[in-house]
Amino acid sequence: xxxxxxxxxxxxxxxxxxxxxxxxxxxxxxxxxxxxxxxxxxxxxxxxxxxxxxxxxxxxxxxxxxxxxxxxxxxxxxxxxxxxxxxxxxxxxxxxxxxxxxxxxxxxxxxxxxxxxxxxxxxxxxxxxxxxxxxxxxxxxxxxxxxxxxxxxxxxxxxxxxxxxxxxxxxxxxxxxxxxxxxxxxxxxxxxxxxxxxxxxxxxxxxxxxxxxxxxxxxxxx
Numbered sequence: 001x002x003x004x005x006x007x008x009x010x011x012x013x014x015x016x017x018x019x020x021x022x023x024x025x026x027x028x029x030x031x032x033x034x035x036x037x038x039x040x041x042x043x044x045x046x047x048x049x050x051x052x053x054x055x056x057x058x059x060x061x062x063x064x065x066x067x068x069x070x071x072x073x074x075x076x077x078x079x080x081x082x083x084x085x086x087x088x089x090x091x092x093x094x095x096x097x098x099x100x101x102x103x104x105x106x107x108x109x110x111x112x113x114x115x116x117x118x119x120x121x122x123x124x125x126x127x128x129x130x131x132x133x134x135x136x137x138x139x140x141x142x143x144x145x146x147x148x149x150x151x152x153x154x155x156x157x158x159x160x161x162x163x164x165x166x167x168x169x170x171x172x173x174x175x176x177x178x179x180x181x182x183x184x185x186x187x188x189x190x191x192x193x194x195x196x197x198x199x200x201x202x203x204x205x206x207x208x209x210x211x212x213x214x215x216x217x218x219x220x221x222x
Contacts, residue, residue: 001063001072002029002218004036005056007082007109010048011041011130021079028215032222033070035063039087047133048083049147056091060100077103077222078158079214081200082170083131085109086149089160094152103221105214106162108200110171111179114144114151117172127170153182159189161217163210165197191217 002025004018015036025034039055042048060076067074078101080088085106092101110118118124119137129135132143145151160183164176176194183190193213195206202210 001033001035001067001074002077002079002222003056003059003063004034005039005078005080005084005088006036007080007084008041009127009130010052010083011043013041013083014038018081018084021081024211025079029218031072033063033066033072035059042130044134047129048131049143052087053091053095056087057095064100074100075102075222076100077105077218079105079107080109081107082109085162086111086113089149090147090152092158092160093149093154096158099156101158103218104158104160105218106160106179107210108164108168108171109162111148111175111182112150113148114141115148115175115178117174119144121172150178150182153186153188155187157183157186157188159217159221161191161214162193163214164192164194165199165202166194167197168199170199189221 004021006013006015006018015038018036022034022036037059039052064074078088078092086109088104089106092104113128118128131147135143137144162179164173166173176192180192195202
């Protein structure tokens, strides 16, 4: 099973933005169930964490309950873009207590919210409040670490493929290097690809390369 998780800065977006990806996965993986989910969006009084992780858990529980109906093994790949990439990693590394997630694809999602590339840059303050609530890093370091996928990396973390833009204004490129190093150091199978351009606004041939690598990785490990 492959579960798609949309982006939108934790406060906007919908599963319809992943319809293109869904079509590509359906074509590439005709024997898999492809699911495209919504999750509760952040509001000023209700931040994205932990309710969005709870929603992913609920979606996976529902799909697992249907596994026998479709005669398939209840093992999962997660594919998320932007905030959805972050949530895919966060759930897969930190909240998948039953080890259902075999592989994760992160497309331009941040890996370490507590890193100075975020906490030291005022530009990102309002963006991160959608995830953690109305609190700064200085006021509550614990919550920033709790929502950072890097906190949970272990040798048995899901195999991971990631794609980043070298000039991304929303996800500093150092996030790609931090992810690559953390997974390598833990001994987790992973691939990281970095492209010229910003937050996923890449040329068609770049997306062609990305799709080829993504499909190959999922076929090898899911």
